[in-house]
Amino acid sequence: MIKIGNHVTSSKGYAAMGKIALELGGDTFAFFTRNPRGGKAKEISTADAEKLCVLLEQNSFGKLVAHAPYTMNVCAAREDVRQFSWEMIAEDLVRMEHTPGNYYNFHPGCHVGQGTEIGIQLIADALNAAIRPQQSTIVLLETMAGKGSEIGGRFEELRAIIDRVSCQDKVGVCLDTCHVWDGGYDLVNHPDEVLEEFDRIIGLDRLHAIHFNDSMNECGSHKDRHQKLGEGKIGLEGMKRIALHPLLQGKPFILETPNDDEGYAREIALVRSWF
Numbered sequence: 001m002i003k004i005g006n007h008v009t010s011s012k013g014y015a016a017m018g019k020i021a022l023e024l025g026g027d028t029f030a031f032f033t034r035n036p037r038g039g040k041a042k043e044i045s046t047a048d049a050e051k052l053c054v055l056l057e058q059n060s061f062g063k064l065v066a067h068a069p070y071t072m073n074v075c076a077a078r079e080d081v082r083q084f085s086w087e088m089i090a091e092d093l094v095r096m097e098h099t100p101g102n103y104y105n106f107h108p109g110c111h112v113g114q115g116t117e118i119g120i121q122l123i124a125d126a127l128n129a130a131i132r133p134q135q136s137t138i139v140l141l142e143t144m145a146g147k148g149s150e151i152g153g154r155f156e157e158l159r160a161i162i163d164r165v166s167c168q169d170k171v172g173v174c175l176d177t178c179h180v181w182d183g184g185y186d187l188v189n190h191p192d193e194v195l196e197e198f199d200r201i202i203g204l205d206r207l208h209a210i211h212f213n214d215s216m217n218e219c220g221s222h223k224d225r226h227q228k229l230g231e232g233k234i235g236l237e238g239m240k241r242i243a244l245h246p247l248l249q250g251k252p253f254i255l256e257t258p259n260d261d262e263g264y265a266r267e268i269a270l271v272r273s274w275f
């Protein structure tokens with residue numbers, strides 16, 4: 001039915017992350033490709049990654065949705081930050097091949113005063129430098145809340161990036177319900193219209209994963225503050241409508257709600273009970 005999980009971390013490595021996800025009731029999960037605040041990535045053990053792949057297979061997991069570090073900004077104005085981010089995304093995509101056939105999600109970036117057009121071009125340039133035609137990983141651009149100089153708050157911006165990527169079959173989109181709502185798309189009262197707009201501008205065939213979060217703020221607030229399911233402005237009925245929407249079936253749903261493990265287990269069970 002639904003593939004759902006949360007962000008999992010473990011200092012013990014990849015197979016350990018899979019075990020945690022299982023214990024919480026998940027059949028997909030998200031993980032940071034390195035420390036979320038950035039920095040040098042820990043070496044991946046091939047044996048450990050293979051162990052995880054076996055666990056995923058045995059337990060019929062959906063595709064995983066890895067997440068790039070928050071500090072990565074491939075369209076940064078500062079040359080050194082941008083350089084560092086370009087190296088990071090390229091290196092991460094090589095690392096992702098330890099767990100083949102999954103998703104790598106990233107925040108498109110903040111143009112920090114350079115303007116949307118330059119930002120979009122730099123993001124596309126970074127992707128063209130990092131993506132290799134033979135890779136098995138699909139890179140996902142995340143829909144953003146449009147906070148500050150964030151790019152990706154409008155579907156048109158994501159479309160403009162995708163249009164400039166050479167390896168068209170290696171890019172897609174991850175829809176974050178909190179971000180889209182904060183960005184001004186009313187997924188609660190007009191889910192059909194929002195998804196129709198997504199389809200018209202980006203194409204639903206590009207939509208591969210969902211970040212499933214309630215929001216602390218009103219639709220159009222451009223804030224990006226996640227909330228537990230049912231405790232935010234989207235509300236339980238709204239979240240349920242989204243989860244059950246026919247056009248979203250079969251995609252991995254990732255919880256990024258402010259919870260401890262017990263809270264995640266509860267939310268995973270709750271969402272499953274809707275099906």
Ligand code: ZN
Nearest residue numbers: 067106107142
């Ligand atoms: Zn994100």
Ligand code: FE
Nearest residue numbers: 142176211256
């Ligand atoms: Fe997200």
Ligand code: FE
Nearest residue numbers: 178179224226
């Ligand atoms: Fe967010």
